[in-house]
Amino acid sequence: MNDRPYVLVKCAMSLDGFLDDSSDQRLLLSSPEDSARVDEQRAAVDAILVGATTIRADNPRLMVRSPKLRQQRIMRGLPESPKKVTVTRSGDLDPSLPFFTTGDCEKIVYVSDDAADKARRILGSVATVVACGDPVSLPALLADLYSRGIGRLMVEGGSSIHTQFLTQGLVDEIQAAIAPFFVGDSSAPRFVTDGKFPFGPGRRMILADIERYGDCAYLRYRLTEQPSE
Template identity: 55%
Template structure:
């Protein structure tokens, strides 16, 4: 799980433009993590709000992946409960990589018709079946990039091995700003803390790497 947040835990603000929380050195670090992943997952809300490309930026890293018999960038993955996705989004139109969309069975037919050849739509009953399907497709390392509802689901389900959390040196201070996580029952608690495996200064940012729960 890769997250950048303000000091008060916000991953964006409420303005119409995306809040930049990282610097170029941190973007390069994230790019290296993407290059090491088999797939990258974001929620449908992140696609609608941020229109991310989710591609490896470094030509050298793309070339290294291709030389190893992999696609230039990882498989793109999203999950939607409603099927509200625009096939012209960057998620679908950029990168010669597989795009997987997971959704409840009730919206699969309509979503498949809407997206056409832009993605493979797979019906799932929940997070466990989504992860099982990814595993069957050869995904061993999944990078989860948000947003807050996705972070919350994965952490509450105790299926995260690592959290890479970068803090930006400012406060957002907006009550309605999107948060890293939402209220939930988390296995990670004072009685079952995570293990801090790395602290790194990146300019005025700080990276904390945690091994999570039983995975630590």
Template identity: 55%
Template sequence: MRPYVIASAAVSLDGYIDDVADARLLLSDDEDLDRVDEVRAWSDALLVGAGTIRADDPRLLVRSAERRAARVAAGRPASPAKVTLTRCGKVDPHARFFTAGDTARYVYTCDAQVARLQRTLTGATVVGAGDPLTVERLLHDLHERGIERLMVEGGGAVHTLFLAAGVVDELHVVYAPFFVGQPKAPRFVNAAAFPQGPGNRMTLGKSRQIGDLMFLQYFPRSS
């Protein structure tokens, strides 16, 4: 058993999720960010890779006061649990992932890194997910902890890992109408052994224009 997984990303028309500048590239507008916030409020946990924590320092909290209140009224924490994974164990204990909000935090890593991270990350639950780390073991452990709905927010290495493993139940992609064109910029997905062939063609669910953005919901058949 594992959680229901939604993978979510905003990308340029040529498939990039950021550029090489120091400042974060803004791909979404306020309306789309509110859509993302709605999915966050639905979720039991939000997952990003350690690279995203290092690059963007996200808070990973529900933004809307109304949605936070509705979660609390339903007996849930104001914001979902936070989850990250790291093979190398390079995580900043002072990042907002650990300091912002009052919710459970889980760090999944290779078995060899567990003892060191347990000493460093006193405000989080550190879990070994194999050597090497596997997404299947991570998802099984989250399910055992009561996480039934997981939102995966990136970055590219994490989206690649989850999509190649065939464990994504919904894929939400928002396309921004411009090109990045920088070979060293981070991409939505990297090269991997994805499920291939006509039998693995995704099914389009909803599609919606959001300003000059385009939102697409897909259901991967491998899930």
């Protein structure tokens, strides 16, 4: 693990494992207390990664919200929020989205080799564009982040990105908040999609922590023996 960051997968899901429903409006899963916990986790990492599909669908800002936490980062000589990272095969992203326009942190876009020139034309003024294989190689992506000083990476989704990191054995920790309701819609996105996971019925993860945040249950699982801090 000495050539890549510590990788933390974070998600909030319904009791039946959905990240959202199929409506046009974003489904609120986290409680206020859990949202505050997530803000603390964001403030403690060096970079946050989401897939391009999540950027298009959810329009995330990925910023540290608490003024106190932002100030603490500044006092440590860091930007107010961690670097933002995304992965895209096509490079087709709108540079006016809040992912690119909010925050004084660096934005990094990892793109397939054949789309790199296009992505640089579209996004070169708002982000660092890195060609990273065809398709994009997650191990190479992590090695590049590590070379840029990223020691701790939070992966925030969506389903495809979670699945790729987990099935390739690139995750050290999962933090899951469980909302107290069901979605019950097979067309809605789940935490992961189908795949061959290193941790199946014959190999169990380590349950490292259980807590309550408002009406949400919080579960933390360790997948490697790497120290979490």
